[in-house]
Amino acid sequence: MPGLPIRAALPSDGAFLADMTVEAATWRAGVSRPRHEIVSSAEHRRYISGWMRPGDAGFVAESPSGEPVGAAWYRMLPRDEPGFGWVGTGVPELIIGVRPVWRAHGTGRALLQRLVDHARAQGYARISLSVERDNFAVSLYRSEGFAVVRKGMGRDVMVKRLA
Numbered sequence: 001m002p003g004l005p006i007r008a009a010l011p012s013d014g015a016f017l018a019d020m021t022v023e024a025a026t027w028r029a030g031v032s033r034p035r036h037e038i039v040s041s042a043e044h045r046r047y048i049s050g051w052m053r054p055g056d057a058g059f060v061a062e063s064p065s066g067e068p069v070g071a072a073w074y075r076m077l078p079r080d081e082p083g084f085g086w087v088g089t090g091v092p093e094l095i096i097g098v099r100p101v102w103r104a105h106g107t108g109r110a111l112l113q114r115l116v117d118h119a120r121a122q123g124y125a126r127i128s129l130s131v132e133r134d135n136f137a138v139s140l141y142r143s144e145g146f147a148v149v150r151k152g153m154g155r156d157v158m159v160k161r162l163a
Helices: 011-025 035-040 107-121 137-143
Strands: 006-008 057-062 068-075 093-098 126-132 147-151 155-161
Touching: 006 107, 011 035, 011 057, 011 068, 011 093, 057 107, 068 107, 093 107, 107 126, 107 137, 126 137, 137 155
Parallel strands: 093 126
Antiparallel strands: 006 057, 057 068, 068 093, 126 155, 147 155
16 A cells, blocks of 8 residues: 555644554554553653644655544653653654554554654654564564664663664
8 A cells, every 4th residue: 555645744634643643652463551541641641741842843654435543753852851752852752653453554654754863854863663572573673773772661762763
């Protein structure tokens, strides 16, 4: 299913980004948590609260019928409210989520590439993310040039140099 339309995320995409935060948090088959529990938790809320603040950027993939099916976005998180993948001030942290039926078809890769290109065009030297070690997306991130810079309890922080 390559070639899905990808558009810039809009301020009105906040609820969809919340859905994609849930997808990112519940990627493991057979594991589910209520949506409200994820989006209201401080650890996940920081990625979506007040969506489209200065410094936020993202992209949304749509099905041929125009339904949003995935998103990748980044935020500039402060030192006093770091995300899972925070590595430093001035380094955007990316989040990516794709609906299960659209996974493993290139949707995530296309979104990731578009977001990385945008971050580079904005002048960022690096971009970071956090991923659980057994997440199948680790191979995607490695293939796109991300490298582990910090190991954690079951999750790693990865960075891609953009310069």
